[in-house]
Amino acid sequence: MRNIIVGSRQSTLAITQTNQTIQALREICAREDLAYTFEVKPIVTRGDRILDVTLSKVGGKGLFVKEIEEALLNGEIDLAIHSMKDMPFDLPEGLVIGAIPLREDPRDCLIGREGKGLADLPIGARIGTSSLRRAAQLQAHRPDLRIESIRGNIDTRLRKLDEEGFDAILLAAAGLHRMGWKDRITEYLSPEVCLPAVGQGALAVECRGDDKDVLALLSLLNDPDTERTVAAERRLLGLLNGGCQIPIGAFARLETSDGASVVLLQGMVSSPDGISMLKESASGSDPLRVGSDVAQALLGRGADHLLAEARE
Incomplete structure (x- = not known):
């Protein structure tokens, strides 16, 4: 043994x-x-x-x-x-x-101190996140919000929400699910509002x-299906030479087309302030090819300059 x-x-x-x-x-x-x-x-x-x-x-x-x-x-x-x-x-x-x-829920989620969703937060609401990716996309969606850094483990951030005057914080839904704290989630953010991190969940x-x-x-x-979707997202990450802490988002899912399983990938690169944001998508049977197609489309539109800005 x-x-x-x-x-x-x-x-x-x-x-x-x-x-x-x-x-x-x-x-x-x-x-x-x-x-x-x-x-x-x-x-x-x-x-x-x-x-x-x-x-x-x-x-x-x-x-x-x-x-x-x-x-x-x-x-x-x-x-x-x-x-x-x-x-x-x-x-x-x-x-x-x-x-x-097998992948957990890949989405980001919002935890509101007063149970308010994203659309109901007041102008100038104070939002905590440690992620440039989340901050940039939220700023693009609601430029009026005040985004501030919040660090610590998931339980520490939930405590800071209650004790330090944040109106809401952003976290990965998967972590709350795994901890059995799903009831703390006020709203799941759709990929159209906030594309997840590569491999999130x-x-x-x-x-x-x-x-x-x-x-x-x-x-x-x-899990072969999770392996395929994550492979597409990570191929995108590799070709963009991205790290964990720069504003790159990606989400791949599987769909059936003409009896065959197809990978659909959405990718995003943003400036840290969310003002300049590029999004591209592609689909196909080969996850690595799909990841490459989205990465090349983003690079063709100037993603490398946005990533250089974020690294600085």
Whole structure:
């Protein structure tokens, strides 16, 4: 019997989604008569240590994954469970994404202090978010709103909403669903208002590329439909050379056309203030081709200049 050590960030949400994934793996082991046990090893990342500045100013790719990937490479852990939206496009040599489980709700959502939806917020309402992507799109939709940075884990941000005078905050719906806090959501934001982050709502289960036992186990956890949609979104991210903290949004879904499964991808690049925003879409059977088509369309319209502005 092999004991598999699972790396995770220390936040309540990270540990919760790690334990949920481990439970799914235990059920697979019971069904397939596989002899594995699992142990969680919490790891603090740079993104968890720096809480006094906005994420966009911290900069750098892999803000929430680098230390965990180092633990994978040196053998301290055997697999790691990340939020896919935290994953840079390029992985360190020797590491692979072994599974992408079934995706949770990918949308952003608004949590209003007085239960008010986006259309009902008063002029000049104070909105908290740590995401340039969310801030830019909300500013484009409602230029009158005051967007302010709010950092911390999901429970910390909910407490700040109640205690620090925000009218509303923006969060990923998936995290609230996984925590069992769906009742806190005032309104789900449609992709037409706020395109999600690349991979939002999906998890990435990362392991060493030469660990055949773990790879075989993770293949049983992988959801092929989620893998296809996330592949299109991440292809877009890679070609735009985007990190987690610049205003890029993407959302892919599957539809059936003439009996075949087709990937439909929407992509967005914006200036940080939301004044200049580009959106493109494409569809096709090959997710990588669809991601490339949307990326090239955005670049053809000047997306590289907007991304350079955001990085500065």
